[in-house]
Amino acid sequence: MRLHIVNPNTTAAMTAKIAAAARAVALPDTSIDARQPTMGPVSIEGFYDEAFAVPGLxxxxxxxxxDGADAHIIACFDDTGLDAARAIAKAPVIGIGEAxxxxxxxxxxxxxxxTTLGVSIxxxxxxxxxxxxxxxxxRVRAAEVPVLALEERNADALGKISSEITAAIREDRTEAIVLGCAGMADFAGELASKHGLPxxxxxxxxxxxxxALVRLGLRTSRLGPYAAPRAKTYSGPMGGFQP
Amino acid sequence: MRLHIVNPNTTAAMTAKIAAAARAVALPDTSIDARQPTMGPVSIEGFYDEAFAVPGLxxxxxxxxxDGADAHIIACFDDTGLDAARAIAKAPVIGIGEAxxxxxxxxxxxxxxxTTLGVSIxxxxxxxxxxxxxxxxxRVRAAEVPVLALEERNADALGKISSEITAAIREDRTEAIVLGCAGMADFAGELASKHGLPxxxxxxxxxxxxxALVRLGLRTSRLGPYAAPRAKTYSGPMGGFQP
Amino acid sequence: MRLHIVNPNTTAAMTAKIAAAARAVALPDTSIDARQPTMGPVSIEGFYDEAFAVPGLxxxxxxxxxDGADAHIIACFDDTGLDAARAIAKAPVIGIGEAxxxxxxxxxxxxxxxTTLGVSIxxxxxxxxxxxxxxxxxRVRAAEVPVLALEERNADALGKISSEITAAIREDRTEAIVLGCAGMADFAGELASKHGLPxxxxxxxxxxxxxALVRLGLRTSRLGPYAAPRAKTYSGPMGGFQP
Amino acid sequence: MRLHIVNPNTTAAMTAKIAAAARAVALPDTSIDARQPTMGPVSIEGFYDEAFAVPGLxxxxxxxxxDGADAHIIACFDDTGLDAARAIAKAPVIGIGEAxxxxxxxxxxxxxxxTTLGVSIxxxxxxxxxxxxxxxxxRVRAAEVPVLALEERNADALGKISSEITAAIREDRTEAIVLGCAGMADFAGELASKHGLPxxxxxxxxxxxxxALVRLGLRTSRLGPYAAPRAKTYSGPMGGFQP
Amino acid sequence: MRLHIVNPNTTAAMTAKIAAAARAVALPDTSIDARQPTMGPVSIEGFYDEAFAVPGLxxxxxxxxxDGADAHIIACFDDTGLDAARAIAKAPVIGIGEAxxxxxxxxxxxxxxxTTLGVSIxxxxxxxxxxxxxxxxxRVRAAEVPVLALEERNADALGKISSEITAAIREDRTEAIVLGCAGMADFAGELASKHGLPxxxxxxxxxxxxxALVRLGLRTSRLGPYAAPRAKTYSGPMGGFQP
Amino acid sequence: MRLHIVNPNTTAAMTAKIAAAARAVALPDTSIDARQPTMGPVSIEGFYDEAFAVPGLxxxxxxxxxDGADAHIIACFDDTGLDAARAIAKAPVIGIGEAxxxxxxxxxxxxxxxTTLGVSIxxxxxxxxxxxxxxxxxRVRAAEVPVLALEERNADALGKISSEITAAIREDRTEAIVLGCAGMADFAGELASKHGLPxxxxxxxxxxxxxALVRLGLRTSRLGPYAAPRAKTYSGPMGGFQP
Known part of the structure; x- marks a missing residue:
């Protein structure tokens, strides 16, 4: 099957990392088509960046x-543009946060x-x-590590995330950790081993x-808010994307 | 004071109606600066239209x-882009839905x-x-009247809305009605009189x-999610709006 | 317009402070009619005091x-008697807590x-x-300052409130502070400057x-719990207030 | 043990009916001390009547x-004044609604x-x-029977209540009925038999x-909102009740 | 009346303690019939033990x-098997947790x-x-005292529970303590005195x-999930309990 | 991988149908090991049946x-015994309801x-x-079709389920249907086509x-309620399953 995964920011290195993380777990017969928009911010941190990432996404x-994607994955942890994407895609759409x-x-x-910064909590x-x-x-915790700092995979970023996990185990009565940024994809194994929890x-x-959705033949429901948008005029540089 | 009210769709007639409705209740010394984006959809109905309206908004x-606005009003009932707007505006921002x-x-x-269409519920x-x-x-009810149909202010649109109010009184144990679209601004008085409720x-x-926010000297808090966005590169036609 | 603001306790100095705070923000053509009951407690701290303040209020x-008030404000932060007031007043009623x-x-x-005392949390x-x-x-926090201690506006009361704000910023992930007593009305500006948040x-x-309610022509709905009370016999010293 | 049950309205016939209902289920060694205030409304229907019933209550x-009551019961289904009563009574207090x-x-x-009227929902x-x-x-349903109409125990009041139970079984997926007024005390057995549910x-x-609270030696906690009220001046005809 | 109280674990000493605690508060004419299953775990700590205790219970x-019980009490604080018991018993059933x-x-x-162990939170x-x-x-707190350690009533178990109460008063803004295990029944008085709260x-x-349910003639509703189970074949050693 | 799917009732025909439904969607290299307990009820309808199905399950x-299962599936829609199963299995466990x-x-x-019967709502x-x-x-709806009636796959059972779907679309503003019984596994395609929704x-x-859990290397967390049960004595016919 053809799986489209979109990194909604414009940082190519991050798209490559996301594609690698996706390929590492994909089924043998799944092809990963990783894309990124040509317009929008280099990273998404908070409401404002989200807004500008959506049209390109x-x-x-x-x-x-x-192009025939069987399913779409939006690879930004705040599930940027997920609802709008569901309304226009024939194939089902999943955000990595909800996943x-x-x-x-x-x-x-x-x-x-x-997650990365407090502004995303x-x-x-x-x-x-x-x-x-x-x-x-x-609890949603912020390690106060900017998204692009994760690209360097330095000990400092990993250390700050690890410290938050330690705090979460001690203070939150937590049983598992969810990494709150696509850029943390390659930290999961190391952190699970170190802290002894999923x-x-x-x-x-x-x-x-x-x-799973593709194998089950399930697509986004067209009853309710994900009905296909009504045809109408869209002005400006994003006009080409109108339904 | 200078009040900026933005109609996030590109329909000028609707902007005019919104401006008139705002001026009708504004204080004598309040100037209403009504704007609309040059790019985006002619009306906002559901998640997809919202997404494309936000950058222009x-x-x-x-x-x-x-230009020195003392406060901003986003005149789309689904409060399109409200969170992002709060992050970049020095002045406070209010959505007409939340208001x-x-x-x-x-x-x-x-x-x-x-509201207008079921897709917005x-x-x-x-x-x-x-x-x-x-x-x-x-309950959120839809009269199944498209936004632009309201511009014609025909009896049919008003009738459908009125029928939903009748149903709301009978079925919802409702005490008041909220009109769920900026385009219904001029119906409120007539419907209140007819149905005997606010x-x-x-x-x-x-x-x-x-x-009120201006008079009280209150601005959006910069602690939390409305902190000013971090400086970063934004590509593409919307690049000019970066913070 | 004529705005009635009632201090539900019997402390005249507090009524004067409330009236001054109201006048400081009222519109030029708004007259503030500040009243206080002749019966009830000198301050309202908890459920018991509330109960005795209501009839006078x-x-x-x-x-x-x-007397023709266009709107009423109940100037006790626990919104004492608000629901009952709405049921009998022709004009709309707002509590300072909800506001x-x-x-x-x-x-x-x-x-x-x-707020003032833990008993009010x-x-x-x-x-x-x-x-x-x-x-x-x-979080609702108590500075453990009795209501009437606020009248003296001593550094101690202000200091205790300020300490709670410091704690709120550190522990609550708070973005703004709400002062939980009418008697704190004159502290807001100073505390906002000091702590850097609204x-x-x-x-x-x-x-x-x-x-706003007056300008919009909105009154309390008579459908539901704020319907005018049914005529009936009320005995005792409060009999004069029966509807 | 000595159980005080207070009918917070001034209708003596209702107090007698309540006392009889209480005695019918009380333990052999429980004495029922039924009281009613000398001031306040003849019945409690909605927020306004509640407010005036509380001081007498x-x-x-x-x-x-x-006088040595071991526990108090407030016999109005909206639990009028319950929180305030807990703050001043040494003995525990229960409202018939919460019970x-x-x-x-x-x-x-x-x-x-x-319950009786829609205003109480x-x-x-x-x-x-x-x-x-x-x-x-x-669901909370109203039979639209005024409180005092229950005193006549006419077929009409009983019929309206019975109709609501029929509707509740059909529409609410209900498993049991709670009668929402002290004045319905003598209907329970008949309605249970007729409708086949508790x-x-x-x-x-x-x-x-x-x-149970008396037998278990449990009293209202003095930590939190039911701490004894602070001594202060109460003016007016209710002054005698100050703590 | 005949009150059946079942200790759902197989530890006879605990059954005896539970029976004594029940008799200490029961009415003079109430006979306490304390039982325990012959199969299942010696103590119930978490989901797994619960599962094996239920058939015997x-x-x-x-x-x-x-045998004519007028009511049943399930004396395990996690209310093991309460829903299933209600479906088969003619008499009403109460769990000590919900009580x-x-x-x-x-x-x-x-x-x-x-409560006892963190696994039960x-x-x-x-x-x-x-x-x-x-x-x-x-908050639900665990003293990290195994159920059977309570049987020894050593100072250590009592001390750990007492420490949690101290912490609850300091950190939880708590007003009362609920002891989360049937085995703590004899600690209540001492702890209430020591900590000054119920x-x-x-x-x-x-x-x-x-x-109370017996005196009021109230039984479990047969509408909804507690309807009598449909007759069907049950295989295996627990077959004798089929309805 | 080896996937264990357990039908918690004792009806072999239903186990076969479940196994077939699982195999129809499993990956090529997944082996489905379908089991059923030797003790317990022939079908699970409500709280009581659940209780007796759990030990065998x-x-x-x-x-x-x-035997080396990589993951377990509990194939009863009320997720019978799911929490207890998680506490004892090394491999992860999923209920079909939660799935x-x-x-x-x-x-x-x-x-x-x-779902099947109202008792399961x-x-x-x-x-x-x-x-x-x-x-x-x-909304959770019941078609009032007993579990075992589904085995016959007669038009009547299918018709009743279909009628509930029609009602759900009309009354619930639903966007998708979840079939609430393992025995309905073979109806999904037909009903989706007929009603035009997932x-x-x-x-x-x-x-x-x-x-997915197996491929991701994720197992049930041992922090919290799914910690391995403490060793203890279990009496009776289920003793062999003690941890």
């Missing part, structure tokens, strides 16, 4: 959908999230409440969930 | 903020919302939950709330 | 309503309340839950909200 | 507490309430939310719960 | 019901639970949410509640 | 775990459940609340989720 979704929350719920009654809490899984989340990475979690 | 917020929900909460223990429910006011809302229009509600 | 509401919660919700996703939590805004409140005073918040 | 609580909700929770996963919903039992309640009367439910 | 319920939560709710707005939280009383519970033991709380 | 889990709820949440904002609602997904579920079967949903 939706362009990628639209293009990949036309991680659902998977963590299958192996623990409570989990803590460790509330957006993630909003998502958890929207998904219904807020009660399963003990550590869930959203990119890895999203791949088998997306494959 | 944020451009208007940014420009008006630089209507808060005002209705001051005159009734329960209210029903009557879930986005509004998400907002109500995010604001904490979901318990105050008896009818709240978001545009009208937002104006004195925005004036 | 309702007398003030009834009288001011007959502060709604206004704080427009500039922050989370706020902490700093649960009553305020009950109100927050009733209004639907409990999720917006990070500080909301209920008296100041309630005035433009009350003016 | 608290006087009864204070007097009976001094009925707790007892119904022991025999059913969901119950519906049938929201006050009861507020209580259910405050107690935490809102999720256990399928019917809980609050007066009957409160008596063994109050006896 | 249900056998006791079935037998005692046939303690309901009783604590009558004397405090918030309580903390102190989540099961108790699930129950609190199911009952609707989760909001009333400030301490609720579930065994003691359940007895008057069970007596 | 846990025996199957224990045995398959020792269906999580999968439906990826393709719809709201779903309705259609509350148990499923309890699960939804425990999982956090209650808000995602519009229909999720729990058996099919659980297989790729279980495979």
């Amino acid at each position: 939706l362009g990628c979704i639209r293009d990949a959908d036309r 991680a929350f659902h998977v963590a719920s299958l192996i623990a009654t409570r989990f803590s999230v460790v 509330v957006p993630l809490e909003h998502n958890l409440r929207k998904y219904g899984l807020a009660e399963r989340c003990a 550590v869930v990475d959203g990119v890895a979690a999203a791949v088998p969930l997306a494959e | 944020l451009g208007c917020i940014r420009d008006a903020d630089r 209507a929900f808060h005002v209705a909460s001051l005159i009734a223990t329960r209210f029903s919302v009557v 879930v986005p509004l429910e998400h907002n109500l939950r995010k604001y904490g006011l979901a318990e105050r809302c008896a 009818v709240v229009d978001g545009v009208a509600a937002a104006v004195p709330l925005a004036e | 309702l007398g003030c509401i009834r009288d001011a309503d007959r 502060a919660f709604h206004v704080a919700s427009l500039i922050a996703t989370r706020f902490s309340v700093v 649960v009553p305020l939590e009950h109100n927050l839950r009733k209004y639907g805004l409990a999720e917006r409140c990070a 500080v909301v005073d209920g008296v100041a918040a309630a005035v433009p909200l009350a003016e | 608290l006087g009864c609580i204070r007097d009976a507490d001094r 009925a909700f707790h007892v119904a929770s022991l025999i059913a996963t969901r119950f519906s309430v049938v 929201v006050p009861l919903e507020h209580n259910l939310r405050k107690y935490g039992l809102a999720e256990r309640c399928a 019917v809980v009367d609050g007066v009957a439910a409160a008596v063994p719960l109050a006896e | 249900l056998g006791c319920i079935r037998d005692a019901d046939r 303690a939560f309901h009783v604590a709710s009558l004397i405090a707005t918030r309580f903390s639970v102190v 989540v099961p108790l939280e699930h129950n609190l949410r199911k009952y609707g009383l989760a909001e009333r519970c400030a 301490v609720v033991d579930g065994v003691a709380a359940a007895v008057p509640l069970a007596e | 846990l025996g199957c889990i224990r045995d398959a775990d020792r 269906a709820f999580h999968v439906a949440s990826l393709i719809a904002t709201r779903f309705s459940v259609v 509350v148990p499923l609602e309890h699960n939804l609340r425990k999982y956090g997904l209650a808000e995602r579920c519009a 229909v999720v079967d729990g058996v099919a949903a659980a297989v790729p989720l279980a495979e």
Whole structure:
């Protein structure tokens, strides 16, 4: 099957890392088509960056959908543009944030999230409440590591994340950790070993969930908010993406 | 004071109607600066339209903020781009949806919302939950009237909305009605008289709330998710709006 | 317009301070009619004091309503008697507690309340839950300063409140502070400057909200629990206030 | 043991009926001391009547507490003045509303309430939310029978209540009925037989719960909101009840 | 009346202690019939032990019901098998956990639970949410004392529980303590005296509640999930308990 | 990989159908090991049947775990014994109810459940609340078809389920249907085609989720309630399953 995974920021190194993380867990006959928009911010940290990432992201979704993708994964932990993407894609769409929350719920009654910056805590809490899984989340923590600092994979970034996990175990009565950024994909194994509890990475979690929807023949419902948008005029540079 | 009100769609007639509704309730010394983006959809109906309206909307917020606006009002009932706008504007920002929900909460223990299309029900429910006011809302109803059909102010649109109010009184144990679209601004008085209960229009509600924040000297908190976005590179046609 | 603001306790100095705080933010053409009951406690701290303040308070509401008040404000932070007042007043009624919660919700996703005594924490939590805004409140804190100690505006009272704000910023992930007593009205500016976050005073918040309802022509709904009370016999010294 | 049960309205016939209902279920060695205030409304229907009933009610609580009552029951289904009463009484205090909700929770996963007038629905919903039992309640229904009409025990009142029970079984997926007024105390048996489900009367439910607290030696906690009120000056005709 | 109290584990000393605690508060004419299953674990600590205790427990319920019990009490704090027991018993059934939560709710707005091991915290939280009383519970704490260690009533066990109560008062804003294990029944008085707040033991709380249901003639509703199980074949050693 | 799927009732035909449904969606290199207990009820309908199915079910889990299962699926829609199974299995465990709820949440904002008998509605609602997904579920409906009637796959059973789906679309604002019984596994395709919305079967949903956990190397957390049970004596016929 053809799985489209879109990194909604414009940093190519991060797209490559995400693609590698996806390929590492994908089924043998799954091809990973990793894309990134040509417009938008180099990283997504908070509400403002999200807003500017969405049009480019939706362009990628639209293009990949036309190219025959069987499913789409949005590889930003705040599930940027997920609802809009579902409305236009024929194939099902999964966000790595929701994927991680659902998977963590299958192996623990409570989990803590460790994300990058404090500015992302509330957006993630909003998502958890929207998904219904807020009660399963003990706490959303920020390691105060900018997204692009993760690209360097320096000991400092890893150390700060590890410290938050230590705090989560001590203070949150947490049973599992969810890594709150696509850029942390390659830390999961090391952190799980070190701390002795399950550590869930959203990119890895999203791949088998997306494959599952394809294998089950399930697509986004067209009843309700994901009905195809009504035809209308869209002005400006993003006009080409109109439905 | 200078109040900026932005209609996030590109329909000029609607901007004019919104400006008139705002001026009708504004204080004598309040100037209403009504804007609309040059890019984006002609109307906002559901998640997809929202996504494409936001960059243009944020451009208007940014420009008006630089021009010295004392407060901003986003005149789309689903409060499109509200969180992102708060992160970049020096002046406080209010959405007409949240304004209507808060005002209705001051005159009734329960209210029903009557919006345009069914596709908007879930986005509004998400907002109500995010604001904490979901318990105050008896039900979000759709009159199945497209946004632009409201511009014609034909009896049919008004009739469908009125029918939903009748149903809300009979079925929802509702005490007040919130009109769920900026384009319904001029229906409130007529419907309140006809049905004998308070009818709240978001545009009208937002104006004195925005004036209140200015008079009280209150601005959006910079602690938490509305901290100023970090400086970073934004590519593409929307690059000019970067913080 | 004529705005009636009632201090539900019998301390005249506090009524004067409340009136001054209200006048400081009122519109030029708004006259502030500040009243206090002749019976009841000198301050309201907890459920018991509330109970005895209500009949006198309702007398003030009834009288001011007959005298042509355009709106009423109940200037006790636990919104004493608010529901009963709404049932009998022709004009709309706002409590300073609810006013502060709604206004704080427009500039922050989370706020902490700093009130006087610990005995008031649960009553305020009950109100927050009733209004639907409990999720917006990070924590209700008590400075352990009795209401009347605030009248002296000594450094000690201010210091204790300031200490709680420091703790709220450090521990609650708070974005804004709501001052939980009408007697703190004159501290807001100083505390906001000192701590660098928005500080909301209920008296100041309630005035433009009350003016907003009048300007919008909105009155309390008569459907539901605020229907006019049925005529019946009331015995005893409070008999004169019967509807 | 000495059980004080106070009817917070001034209708002597209702006090007698309540006393009889209490005696019918009390333990052999429990004496029922039924009181009613000399001031306040003849019946309590909604927020306004509640407000005026409380001072007289608290006087009864204070007097009976001094006379050695082992526990107090407030025999109005909206649990009028319950929080204030707890703050001043040495003996524990139970409201018949909360008693009925707790007892119904022991025999059913969901119950519906049938109360007198629609104006009482929201006050009861507020209580259910405050107690935490809102999720256990399928729906609060009003038979639209005024409280004093129950005194005549005519077929019409009983018929209207019975009709609501029929509707609750058909529409609410209810498993048990809670009668929402002290004046319905003598209907429970007949309605249970007729409809084939448990019917809980609050007066009957409160008596063994109050006896239970006495037998267990449990009193209202003085930590938190039920701490004894601070000594202060109370003016006016209710001054004698100050703590 | 005949009250059946079942200790769902197989430790006879604990059954004896439970019976004594029940008799200490039972009415003079109540006979306490204490039973324990012949199969299952020696103590119940967490989900797994619960699962194996239930068939034996249900056998006791079935037998005692046939022997004419007027009510049943399940004397394990996690209310093991309560829902299944209600489905088969003619007489009403109460769990000591739910009994303690309901009783604590009558004397405090918030309580903390102190249970045995950390493994039981989540099961108790699930129950609190199911009952609707989760909001009333400030926190479930574990003293890390195994159930059977309580049988020795050594100072160490009591000391650990006492330490948790100290912590609950300091950290949880708690107003009352609920002891989270049937084996703590004889600690309540001592701990209440020492810490100066109400301490609720579930065994003691359940007895008057069970007596209350009998005195009120209330039985488990047969509408909904407690309808009598449909006749069907049950294989294996537990077959004798089939309905 | 080796996937163990246990039908917790004793009906072999149903086990065969479940195994076939699992094999139909399993990966090529996944072997399905379908088991059923030798003791317990022939079908599980409500709390009582659940209780008796659990010990046999846990025996199957224990045995398959020792035989090297990589993951376990509990193929009863009320997720019978799921928590206990997680505590003893080395491999991860998934219930088909939770699997269906999580999968439906990826393709719809709201779903309705259609289960067999009304007696199962509350148990499923309890699960939804425990999982956090209650808000995602519009309504749990019962087709009033006994579990074993599904084995005959007669038009009547299918017709009743189909009628409930029709009602769900009309009344619940539902976007997707979850089939609430393992015995409905072979109806999903037909019903999805007929009603034009996604229909999720729990058996099919659980297989790729279980495979996902194995592929991701995720196991049940041992922190919290799923810690391995402490060694202790278990008496009676189920003694062999002790940990």
